[in-house]
Amino acid sequence: MKDLLTAPFMVEMIRTTANMYAHGWDERNGGNISLLLDEGEVREYLDTGKVIRNIPTGFAAPELDGRYFLVTGTGKYFKNVQYAPEVNLGVVRLTDGGQTAALLWGYADGGQFTSEFPAHMMSHVARLAVDAQNRVVMHCHPANLLAMTYVHTLDEREFTRTLWQMCTECIVVFPDGVNVLPWMLCGTNEIGEATAEKMKTARLVVWSQHGIYGAGKDLDETFGLIETAEKAAEIYMKIAYLPRINTITDEQMHLLEQRFGVKGREGYLD
Ligand code: 2HA
Ligand code: ZN
Numbered sequence: 001m002k003d004l005l006t007a008p009f010m011v012e013m014i015r016t017t018a019n020m021y022a023h024g025w026d027e028r029n030g031g032n033i034s035l036l037l038d039e040g041e042v043r044e045y046l047d048t049g050k051v052i053r054n055i056p057t058g059f060a061a062p063e064l065d066g067r068y069f070l071v072t073g074t075g076k077y078f079k080n081v082q083y084a085p086e087v088n089l090g091v092v093r094l095t096d097g098g099q100t101a102a103l104l105w106g107y108a109d110g111g112q113f114t115s116e117f118p119a120h121m122m123s124h125v126a127r128l129a130v131d132a133q134n135r136v137v138m139h140c141h142p143a144n145l146l147a148m149t150y151v152h153t154l155d156e157r158e159f160t161r162t163l164w165q166m167c168t169e170c171i172v173v174f175p176d177g178v179n180v181l182p183w184m185l186c187g188t189n190e191i192g193e194a195t196a197e198k199m200k201t202a203r204l205v206v207w208s209q210h211g212i213y214g215a216g217k218d219l220d221e222t223f224g225l226i227e228t229a230e231k232a233a234e235i236y237m238k239i240a241y242l243p244r245i246n247t248i249t250d251e252q253m254h255l256l257e258q259r260f261g262v263k264g265r266e267g268y269l270d
Contacts, residue, residue, distance in 0.1 A: 061098030
């Protein structure tokens with residue numbers, strides 16, 4: 001059996017949490033990540049028959065029965081993951097139609113997965129239905145996207161168009177746009193279900209006055225998705241109170257669509 005701490009997915013998870021902390025997106029215990037693992041890759045590092053303990057999830061997700069995830073722990077600080085991965089992360093297998101998480105490694109201080117586990121697992125189900133390559137769900141609290149939800153309409157078309165207009169690459173990176181939830185109580189199955197519903201049509205879902213969810217095929221891509229949206233929000237927060245003299249027009253957006261072979265969300269461009 002190989003050392004789990006040398007697994008590429010583990011190394012990448014540790015680097016990603018450290019990088020997200022360095023970006024200021026994950027103060028204190030803010031943020032959480034879940035990464036879907038292949039059974040084959042888990043078996044190189046762990047005896048999958050050896051369950052440390054079973055943890056009830058409080059929801060059902062039959063689509064994910066038998067699937068393995070590397071997940072950040074509840075109450076844990078992203079800044080600390082690199083120093084104590086076995087305390088701050090866990091590897092679980094969902095069983096019982098998703099109602100139980102069998103812990104195979106981690107949460108070594110008796111902890112468990114993130115309080116946002118319902119939103120993560122339900123979002124995996126929603127994204128996998130659209131894209132079989134999806135592996136990552138990532139949540140964090142980037143300041144400018146959060147700030148934007150205080151001063152910009154939460155209308156999804158308007159919110160998306162504003163972000164697209166802030167940097168030329170935005171429509172190329174997230175042509176599917178950004179979906180937006182109003183303020184809701186976090187850590188509940190309700191916000192999990194609402195997030196998953198929004199994940200059916202976009203890989204980015206803003207939680208107003210809280211943060212953002214991103215989904216993608218790997219950690220790098222998902223990080224880059226949030227990074228690009230946050231950059232656009234940063235530009236917006238710099239210029240929102242100034243008279244706007246120039247912008248990226250819808251005509252120019254159509255040129256970007258052609259040049260990069262993407263299609264902006266239906267009905268979002270004139
Ligand atoms: O894990 O970010 O939304 C802390 C949070 C809850
Ligand atoms: Zn949060």
